[in-house]
Amino acid sequence: MHTGTHTMRDWIKSGSPWIWMTAGAVALSVLAVAFVLWMTAARGLTHFWPKAVLEANYRDGEQTVRVIGELREREEVAVRRLLEAGIKLDTREPFVERVLIKLGNRDLTGQDFRWFASPLLSDIRYPHDLLTVERHEWGNFYGHLKAVKENGQVVAEGAEAWPQLQQRVQRAQALFKAIYRLEKQDIGDVNYRLEQLRLRERKAQLQGRLDDALRAELQRQRDALQAEFDGLQQRLQTLRDELARDALVAEVADGSVVEVPLAKVADVYQPNAMGLTDKAAHYARKFWEFLSDDPREANTEGGIFPAIFGTVAMVLVMSVIVTPFGIMAAVYMREYAKQGPLIRIIRISVNNLAGVPSIVYGVFGLGFFVYVLGGNIDRLFYPEALPAPTFGTPGLLWASLTLAILTLPVVIVATEEGLARVPRSVREGSLALGATKAETLIRTVLPMASPAMMTGLILAVARAAGEVAPLMLVGVVKLAPSLPIDGYAPFIHLERKFMHLGFHIYDVGFQSPNVEAARPLVYATALLLVLLIMVLNLAAIKLRNHLREKYRGLESV
Known part of the structure; x- marks a missing residue:
C-alpha cells in the first residue's frame, strides 16, 4: 500500500497529470x-439545396x-399540448410527431410556415409538376403549373407550359438585370x-463667386443632364413594360388559380422532377448568388456580397490604422521612455482598456469621431453640403477608427512582449x-519583433471582425445603397455607411419579420463570417511564420 502511494506521488510530482x-x-x-x-455548416449550407415539395x-x-409545401422540421410533441390548441386526435399515445411545413404563398394565406400533426396528414405525394417560384417579394410560391400567358393571352398550357415558362423566365431575368x-x-x-452641380453652385454662392456667367453655365449643364435623365427614364419604362409582358398561371393548395407576373419572379424550378446533377448545378448557382448578390426581402433572401x-474593407482600414499606432506606442514605452511610476500607470491603463465593454x-x-471630428470637417471642407452631413455622420472611417x-x-x-524578447x-x-x-x-x-506584432494584429483582426455593438453606432446599417468603393473620385469613400456580416446575422436572426425563413441564412452567414476570419488570420499567421523563420538566427545570438 505504501509503495502504491509513493508511486502515485512520484507520478504527480513528475507533472504527467x-x-x-x-x-x-x-x-x-x-x-x-x-x-x-459542423452544426453551422449543416444548418446553413443545406439551405441552398432544392427541397422536394410535397402535396398531402x-x-x-x-x-x-390540401397542403402544398416543403417539409422543414420534425419533432415529437405532447398530445396534451395539441388538444389544448384545439387539434383533435384519436390516439392514446402521450406523444405524437408533428412536422413544420413551409407553405409559401404568404400573400395569399398570411402565413409562411405552419406545424401539422403527422397522424392527421394522409396521401402524401410528390407530383413532378409542382413549382417552386422564388419571388422578389413575399417569399416562395408553390403550385401546379397550368399555363403561361403573354399580354393576358394564354400561349402555352399542359405539357408545353414548362418549356415555355423556362424560356420566358430567362428573358425576364435578363430584363430585370438590365433594369x-x-x-x-x-x-x-x-x-x-x-x-455635383448643385454642390458646385452652392460652394460658389458661399464664396461669393456665383455670377450670371457661372449660373448660366451650370444651368446649361443641368439642362443637358436632365435631357439625358429623361431619355434614360423612357428607356427604363420601355424595359419595365417588356418585363410586365409574361405571367405564369398556377393552381394553389385551396384549388384557386393564381396568376404570377414574371416581373416578380427571381427563379422558378420543379424540384420533384430534378435529378442529382440538376440539383447539384442548382445548389452551386444558388450558393454563388448568396456570395455575389445583394440582399432582398428584408435581408431574408438574396445574397450578402x-x-x-x-x-473586409473595415478590417483592412482598421489594420492600417491600428498597426502603426500600436507599434509606435509600444516602442516608446519599451525603448525610449524612462521606466518609472508613470510608465507603469500607462501600462496598467492599457491593460484595463482591453476589458472595457x-x-x-x-x-x-459616435460622440468624438462622428459629432466632433466629423462635424468640424464638414464645416471646414464641405460647407456646401450642409446641413446634410458628409463626414459628420457614421461611416466606414469612423467605424474603423473606433475598432482601432x-x-x-x-x-x-x-x-511590447516581442520587443522584450529581443536579446x-x-x-x-x-x-x-x-x-x-x-x-x-x-x-x-x-x-526581430515583427512575429509578435503580427500576433497582435491577428488578435485584433479576430476581435474586430466579430464586433457588432459599437458598429451599430458608428457606421453599420441594415442595407447600404452603395459600396464604399466605386468609379467616382476619390474612388474610396470612407465616409459612407456599410454593411457588416456580424450585424447582418443580428438583423436577420433577431429583427426579421419571418424568423423561420431567415434561420438558415443566419447559420450560412455565421459560417461565412467564421471562414472569413480564418482566412484573414491564416494569411497573417503565414506572414508571421515567414518572419519568424527569417529572423530565427538572430534570436540565438
Whole structure:
C-alpha cells in the first residue's frame, strides 16, 4: 500500500497529470470548435439545396384540406399540448410527431410556415409538376403549373407550359438585370453629376463667386443632364413594360388559380422532377448568388456580397490604422521612455482598456469621431453640403477608427512582449558597430519583433471582425445603397455607411419579420463570417511564420 502511494506521488510530482489535463482540455476545445462548425455548416449550407415539395391531405376538424409545401422540421410533441390548441386526435399515445411545413404563398394565406400533426396528414405525394417560384417579394410560391400567358393571352398550357415558362423566365431575368444596371449605373451616374452641380453652385454662392456667367453655365449643364435623365427614364419604362409582358398561371393548395407576373419572379424550378446533377448545378448557382448578390426581402433572401465587402474593407482600414499606432506606442514605452511610476500607470491603463465593454467604445466613437471630428470637417471642407452631413455622420472611417482604439491595447501588449524578447546583446552589438539607436531599432529590433506584432494584429483582426455593438453606432446599417468603393473620385469613400456580416446575422436572426425563413441564412452567414476570419488570420499567421523563420538566427545570438 505504501509503495502504491509513493508511486502515485512520484507520478504527480513528475507533472504527467497536468500534461494529460492540458492535452484533454485542448482536445475538448478542438472538438467544441469542430462541432460548432459542423452544426453551422449543416444548418446553413443545406439551405441552398432544392427541397422536394410535397402535396398531402390534412384533416382539419370536420373538413379535409390540401397542403402544398416543403417539409422543414420534425419533432415529437405532447398530445396534451395539441388538444389544448384545439387539434383533435384519436390516439392514446402521450406523444405524437408533428412536422413544420413551409407553405409559401404568404400573400395569399398570411402565413409562411405552419406545424401539422403527422397522424392527421394522409396521401402524401410528390407530383413532378409542382413549382417552386422564388419571388422578389413575399417569399416562395408553390403550385401546379397550368399555363403561361403573354399580354393576358394564354400561349402555352399542359405539357408545353414548362418549356415555355423556362424560356420566358430567362428573358425576364435578363430584363430585370438590365433594369437594375440602368437604375444603379446609368441613372445613378446622372443623379451623381446633378448633385455635383448643385454642390458646385452652392460652394460658389458661399464664396461669393456665383455670377450670371457661372449660373448660366451650370444651368446649361443641368439642362443637358436632365435631357439625358429623361431619355434614360423612357428607356427604363420601355424595359419595365417588356418585363410586365409574361405571367405564369398556377393552381394553389385551396384549388384557386393564381396568376404570377414574371416581373416578380427571381427563379422558378420543379424540384420533384430534378435529378442529382440538376440539383447539384442548382445548389452551386444558388450558393454563388448568396456570395455575389445583394440582399432582398428584408435581408431574408438574396445574397450578402455588400456585407462581405464591408467587413473586409473595415478590417483592412482598421489594420492600417491600428498597426502603426500600436507599434509606435509600444516602442516608446519599451525603448525610449524612462521606466518609472508613470510608465507603469500607462501600462496598467492599457491593460484595463482591453476589458472595457465594446459598446462604450461605440459611444465614444459616435460622440468624438462622428459629432466632433466629423462635424468640424464638414464645416471646414464641405460647407456646401450642409446641413446634410458628409463626414459628420457614421461611416466606414469612423467605424474603423473606433475598432482601432478598441483593439489598440492588444497590439501594444503583443508588440511590447516581442520587443522584450529581443536579446540585449543584439542591441549592444549593433551599437558597437556604429549604428545609431534609431537604426538599431528600425533595422534590427523591429524586424526581430515583427512575429509578435503580427500576433497582435491577428488578435485584433479576430476581435474586430466579430464586433457588432459599437458598429451599430458608428457606421453599420441594415442595407447600404452603395459600396464604399466605386468609379467616382476619390474612388474610396470612407465616409459612407456599410454593411457588416456580424450585424447582418443580428438583423436577420433577431429583427426579421419571418424568423423561420431567415434561420438558415443566419447559420450560412455565421459560417461565412467564421471562414472569413480564418482566412484573414491564416494569411497573417503565414506572414508571421515567414518572419519568424527569417529572423530565427538572430534570436540565438
